[in-house]
Amino acid sequence: MKKHTFMPNSVMEQLSVGILLFNEKNALVYINNAAEELLDISERKAIGAKAENLFETARFDINKVFQRSRQLGSKVTEHLVPIGHPVGTKRSVSLSATPLSNNSNDDEEELLVEIVDFNYYLQIDHDEKLLAQNELATNMLRGLAHEIKNPLGGIRGAAQLLSKELNGDFSDYIHVIIEEADRLRTLVDRMLGSSELPNHQYINIHVILERVRQLVEAEVNEKVIIRADYDPSLPDINADKDQLIQALLNVVRNATQAVQDGGEIILRTRIHRNFTIGDETRKLAVKIDVIDDGPGIEKEMQTKIFYPMVTGRTDGTGLGLSIAQTNVQRHSGIIEVASEPGHTVFSTILPLEKAG
Incomplete structure (x- = not known):
């Protein structure tokens, strides 16, 4: 099924709001970049999918929302709509469904759906x-x-x-x-941290990650499994190779300490769109997730973990993550953390272009 062309793609693809178009059978016929990012699904996999397969239906019935919108012939909005994510992360969006005509007698018209990440501004x-x-x-x-x-x-x-x-x-x-x-x-x-100025050069992030993986695998025992989930289409980034190796090495080593008695670590790369940090907005960034299935980090510690000399381990110096954050911020990026028992994600986000 071809991508729907109901409005100018050049405009739709620049929006930070996710846009989806469903046909009269509630099958997807159009999805923009922002929606692909929010739902973490490619256009190729999404087109033709039923609405209920894109949104979590255990606590939310998307078909009822669509039916109500068609019957009223107007926009219907729902907040805190749960959506699934790979590796188990849950996210919530605000969702609005609008019929493309105002004929309230037509229960089989196309629906325009807008989705906004509820946690984006937070x-x-x-x-x-x-x-x-x-x-x-x-x-x-x-x-x-x-x-x-x-x-x-x-x-x-x-x-x-x-x-x-x-x-x-x-x-x-x-x-x-x-x-x-x-x-x-x-x-x-x-x-x-290092006082040297970054030596920027274009390099593929996977070259850096493979070097990090090689170093860490030589340090851990056979009970710790490190798996790669790379997006091969990512463009090269302009970065200091040594500083990023040090930053990501510190993050991955932190993960190995969480699963030292046995567990899995996933190194995952994806494109990240409409990235805002401080007062700067970037259209495209590289996102590197280091995911482990260890015991997790206490909520209170998550707000302090990047401070120097702060550590949750008796044998830790508390410098590794602080140095990692400093090195990443030298590249106009940031490291974020989200954690719950059995699932911790350190996300390193590096912009691909100048602020705009």
């Missing part, structure tokens, strides 16, 4: 707060680093002078002082 607000928190934490760390590194330099220098004055006496103790001063300085530098 996510924008969440991301803005996340960026503000990360900026605040980074500024605090810079000030703290200055206050720490200056006296550390003095302690190290004094220890070296003391070693000369004592002619080698108590060298073991002096060596400990110098080593610990160096260790603390290294720790502070790690908290701040």
